[in-house]
Amino acid sequence: MENEAKKWRFRPNEAINTAADITIRGVLNAIMSCLDSEDKRPVIPLGHGDPSVFPCFRTTKIADEAIVEAVRSAKFNCYSPTVGILPARKAIAEYLSLDLPYKLSADDVFLTLGCTQAIEVTLSVLARPGANILLPRPGFPFYEARAAFSNLEVRHFDLLPSKGWEVDLDAVEALADDNTAAIVIINPGNPCGSVFTYKHMKKIAEMARRLGIIVIADEVYDHLTFGSNPFVPMGVFGSIVPVLTLGSISKRWIVPGWRVGWLVTSDPNGVLKDTKIVECITGCLNISTDPATFIQGAIPHILERTNQDFFNKITGLLRQSADVCYDEMKGIECITCPHKPEGSMFVMVKLNTSLMEDINDDMDFCLKLAKEESVIVLPGRSVGLKNWLRITFAIEASSLKEGFGRIKSFYQKHAKIQ
Structure with missing residues (x-):
């Protein structure tokens, strides 16, 4: 034997x-x-x-009813377009635009299997030979795992507990070089429970612009704040620096098992389109998989009907x-x-x-x-x-x-x- x-x-x-x-x-x-x-x-x-x-x-009964309605309609038993069905993308664009000084369109939105797939797609798109990415410490280790899988070099910057877990901006500038592609910002913070101020977020955006890198804004906990600082999406600063916003309904609606997320280009200046990052995102999704179509079909009602x-x-x-x-x-x-x-x-x-x-x-x-x-x-x-x-x-x-x-x-x- x-x-x-x-x-x-x-x-x-x-x-x-x-x-x-x-x-x-x-x-x-x-x-x-x-x-x-x-x-x-x-x-x-x-x-x-x-x-x-x-x-x-x-979760809210409105979300439950939206799922049931989508299934019973028999309109969502088909394959989904690789970028997601249009009504869901429109609804997400409208939902996120409520917090922004500009309007997103459906073309800015790509549906993913939860925020996890949004991370996978983002790192795959940026993983050209020799590239590196800046990750927070402490942070969410799935970024490290996926970066290793994609042969994308990781460089860590510290979050400062003495300053409410703010980014050590000086350390970030020292880490970056000509091969740095992006910086990841998780806000509200996992694992720290921190919420960055508008002032600090703007400093991050301005620094990223100086360095010529994308900001990957992991906002899966968007609006889950209960302290003195309100939630400020990084997309607010999209006119300063191109932003890839990652999110989902998992946390705010308490449905992590539904696995519906999004990758959004918060970039009113069109930098990500001009540099063909958007084209590459679409290409990556073409060789990937999609969230269940009936859950995508429920998204408009979930986002529009859930009350405060x-x-x-x-x-x-x-x-x-x-x-x-x-x-x-x-x-x-x-x-x-x-x-x-x-x-x-x-x-x-x-x-x-x-x-x-x-x-x-x-x-x-x-x-x-x-x-x-x-x-x-x-x-x-x-x-x-x-x-x-x-x-x-x-x-x-x-x-x-x-x-x-x-x-x-x-x-x-x-x-x-x-």
Whole structure:
């Protein structure tokens, strides 16, 4: 059998497993494998942002009805155009234009399988030989994984916790060179829960213009803000610098499993068209796949009919949960929060392993926490910061409080004796 096996000439592409291991899904799967099957307590999911499993975060009935209506109409059982069906693209253009000083058209909008595919397409389009891209640290590791898969060099710039996780602008300018294609800005922030001010966003746009690079604006958490800073889309500054805006209905409508997103050229000066970036986006989508057509068909009704009361309810729940999260952390000595979250569904906290007897680092903390307390938290190294933790507060308040109670008990069991 051993000699026979040597005849097979195929081998797996190891780059896939290497890339997959650094994604949030890959890390959380490893942590969840440590759960103790004998622990009968419910698992507290503080590791990823999917509040849809909790009844208080149910999506609006308008969205449900739009899906049903689209299916029953029998108008959307066909293949979709590779860029998305026209009514959905028009509706997204109108939705995003509400926050902009200019009007988007359907030609500016490309539908994708969630924001994830929007990232894949964007990085594929920019991955010419020798190119590099600037990514935030901490950030969303899917960018690193896809960049590696596309042989696109990654250069990291820091977000500054002491300044509300703002971009270190001086560091960005020092990183960029003639091969730099773009900078990624995630606002509202995953994993930091930060919301950038208009002033800071304008500085980013002006810097990108000086450097001659695109701004990739990851705005999947658009309008999920509950602090002092309102959401400002990077597209507001599209006349200063060309912007590729990435978004979806996943977070604001609490439907991550519906997998409908968009890639939008926020570029009133037409730079992206002149440089053939738009042509390349279309070409990439021609060799890719599309969101389900019936969900695309529901998009106009979802965007046009959802009332502000639903959005107010969701941001109100997130505000309350963020308050609970921030208050509960104060009683756990081994973690500190440098900046109270003001948006998205996450917060970054600093882990002090020197206060614990047998915890080596953030990964060790998360693995043992899962095994001993059935609480799932994401280690900071997964998003670029070792010995930090990313915690989601987008769960119901009672589960959130129980989760922090278990974390406190875990710390007390492992605390060094003074």
